[in-house]
Amino acid sequence: MRIKPFEYHAASDLREAVQMLSEEGADARALAGGTDLVLAMKHKAVLPKKVVSLHRITEMAAINTEGDEIKIGALATHSELAAHLELQKVVPILCQAVSLIGSWQIRNSATIGGNLAHASPAADSAAPLLALDATLVTTSPSGDENIPLASFFSGPGATILHPGQIIKEIIILRPQGRSSGRYLKLMRKRAVDLSQAGVAFQAELDPAGEKLAKVAIGLGGMAPTPIRAPEAEGMLEGLSCAEALKKIPSVARAVVAATSPIDDIRASAAYRKLVAEAFFKQAAQEVLTSLTAG
Amino acid sequence: MKIPIEFVVNGEPQALFVKPNHTLLDVLRDDLGLLGAKKGCGEGKCGTCTVIMDGKPVNSCLILAPRADGSDIITVEGLADGEPHPMQKAFVEQGAVQCGFCTPGMIMTACALLDEKSDPSEEEIRLALSGNLCRCTGYAKIVEAVQVCAQRIQQDKGA
Numbered sequence: 401m402r403i404k405p406f407e408y409h410a411a412s413d414l415r416e417a418v419q420m421l422s423e424e425g426a427d428a429r430a431l432a433g434g435t436d437l438v439l440a441m442k443h444k445a446v447l448p449k450k451v452v453s454l455h456r457i458t459e460m461a462a463i464n465t466e467g468d469e470i471k472i473g474a475l476a477t478h479s480e481l482a483a484h485l486e487l488q489k490v491v492p493i494l495c496q497a498v499s500l501i502g503s504w505q506i507r508n509s510a511t512i513g514g515n516l517a518h519a520s521p522a523a524d525s526a527a528p529l530l531a532l533d534a535t536l537v538t539t540s541p542s543g544d545e546n547i548p549l550a551s552f553f554s555g556p557g558a559t560i561l562h563p564g565q566i567i568k569e570i571i572i573l574r575p576q577g578r579s580s581g582r583y584l585k586l587m588r589k590r591a592v593d594l595s596q597a598g599v600a601f602q603a604e605l606d607p608a609g610e611k612l613a614k615v616a617i618g619l620g621g622m623a624p625t626p627i628r629a630p631e632a633e634g635m636l637e638g639l640s641c642a643e644a645l646k647k648i649p650s651v652a653r654a655v656v657a658a659t660s661p662i663d664d665i666r667a668s669a670a671y672r673k674l675v676a677e678a679f680f681k682q683a684a685q686e687v688l689t690s691l692t693a694g
Numbered sequence: 695m696k697i698p699i700e701f702v703v704n705g706e707p708q709a710l711f712v713k714p715n716h717t718l719l720d721v722l723r724d725d726l727g728l729l730g731a732k733k734g735c736g737e738g739k740c741g742t743c744t745v746i747m748d749g750k751p752v753n754s755c756l757i758l759a760p761r762a763d764g765s766d767i768i769t770v771e772g773l774a775d776g777e778p779h780p781m782q783k784a785f786v787e788q789g790a791v792q793c794g795f796c797t798p799g800m801i802m803t804a805c806a807l808l809d810e811k812s813d814p815s816e817e818e819i820r821l822a823l824s825g826n827l828c829r830c831t832g833y834a835k836i837v838e839a840v841q842v843c844a845q846r847i848q849q850d851k852g853a
């Protein structure tokens with residue numbers, strides 16, 4: 401498992417990082433925590449000529465929860481996100497999801513930007529961030545660009561980022577009404593395995609606290625990319641929690657209809673569908689019940 | 695091309711030239727002769743390579759050597775202070791060591807846990823150690839050793 405030789409640079413700021421990356425084109429890779437990249441280099445799945453480490457760009461690790469736009473630096477680690485008290489209050493679904501990633505050691509190195517850029521269909525931060533309508537702020541030598549996460553993934557392991565373009569931060573709009581969310585994932589063995597299926601359910605009440613103003617369902621490992629289930633969401637929006645609770649079984653079928661999972665070494669497609677249905681029911685039940693309880 | 699790095703290992707400043715395609719684990723074992731951290735899987739799955747980097751347990755097999763520049767590393771060799779560290783004693787006394795291959799990594803994660811939380815529950819111990827695999831002990835004695843160590847440190851503080 402020798403890594404092939406390559407040129408290494410630790411960029412001192414964002415501008416230098418994107419400059420170095422764009423000079424080398426597709427032969428260069430950004431390095432964040434390295435938990436995906438170093439492994440891929442060991443397996444010779446990726447053979448970069450140049451690796452540009454981002455770790456000295458400390459502003460890229462900042463988490464800012466002060467305004468209506470919650471800003472999460474791409475270099476924030478899963479451990480930092482999971483332990484962030486303000487994030488736990490505002491977007492608990494994200495903290496909960498990333499706390500389930502890998503082992504403690506992995507979460508101490510692995511970053512949220514790396515999780516998204518690696519673009520595994522089952523990446524555990526993706527389904528909750530999709531459900532939170534996250535936007536990525538990217539930067540490249542030609543400037544900053546905002547990309548909605550919903551249009552970021554282009555296939556398994558693929559994104560629309562071009563060489564020299566990196567994720568700088570992730571923006572989530574602070575929920576306006578009372579909200580609640582839950583992420584459930586299926587895995588063979590905690591700490592060492594990617595998830596086989598993940599379901600994120602996020603719901604927000606209207607200002608009066610009566611009707612569901614927003615319902616979002618994010619699914620990981622259920623299609624070539626992480627996806628939303630818009631038809632299922634539409635079946636619940638505008639309802640009271642009590643009405644919504646009664647509709648869970650039919651909405652669960654609409655959730656499954658939105659998926660197109662594959663058979664692989666981790667699980668069969670049929671099993672993934674069963675699990676997604678069951679997880680959706682459980683997550684929706686918990687979230688809607690907690691919103692009813694006030 | 696080798697890259698110069700400066701970092702602190704077990705309290706001692708080190709200045710080395712490292713190959714970018716080596717890992718922190720390679721540097722510790724091959725350049726510094728610290729053979730405590732082990733290469734079990736080389737893929738972040740077994741935890742035998744666990745060291746404390748800037749206060750946090752990490753898998754040194756997934757950290758590129760030049761990335762260690764400027765960091766503060768503690769390996770199992772850095773724990774004993776004339777006599778074995780309380781965690782090392784507890785592991786020996788509770789029979790938490792069989793072949794010993796997982797032990798340095800287990801001990802580093804366990805020490806990092808007690809630094810963060812002096813009185814963890816059994817569940818918290820098991821969760822913290824879930825990235826450290828052991829093929830011998832069945833884990834029960836390892837969890838007991840961490841509990842015993844935590845109690846002793848508490849008692850010593852109280853005394």
Ligand SMILES: Cc1cc2nc3c(=O)[nH]c(=O)nc-3n(C[C@H](O)[C@H](O)[C@H](O)COP(=O)(O)OP(=O)(O)OC[C@H]3O[C@@H](n4cnc5c(N)ncnc54)[C@H](O)[C@@H]3O)c2cc1C
Pocket residue numbers: 429430431432433434435436437438439474475500501502503506509510511512513514515516517518522523524525561565566567568591592593594595737738739
């Ligand atoms: C043992 C083990 C268990 C794991 N368990 C899980 C799990 O349960 N759930 C899960 O989702 N993942 C899991 N992973 C995968 C991995 O840890 C995560 O995807 C992690 O978040 C990747 O982040 P990183 O900082 O380590 O990325 P890196 O490895 O540094 O980078 C990954 C990719 O993203 C690119 N990149 C990194 N940062 C940026 C940026 N800011 N902008 C643009 N491109 C960037 C890199 O060039 C590279 O191609 C596991 C990995 C291991 C080894």
Ligand code: FES
Pocket residue numbers: 732733734735736737738739740741742743744753754755756
């Ligand atoms: S050798 Fe690093 S986790 Fe197995």
Ligand code: FES
Pocket residue numbers: 790791792793794795796797827828829830831
């Ligand atoms: S004592 Fe042998 S692997 Fe743990």
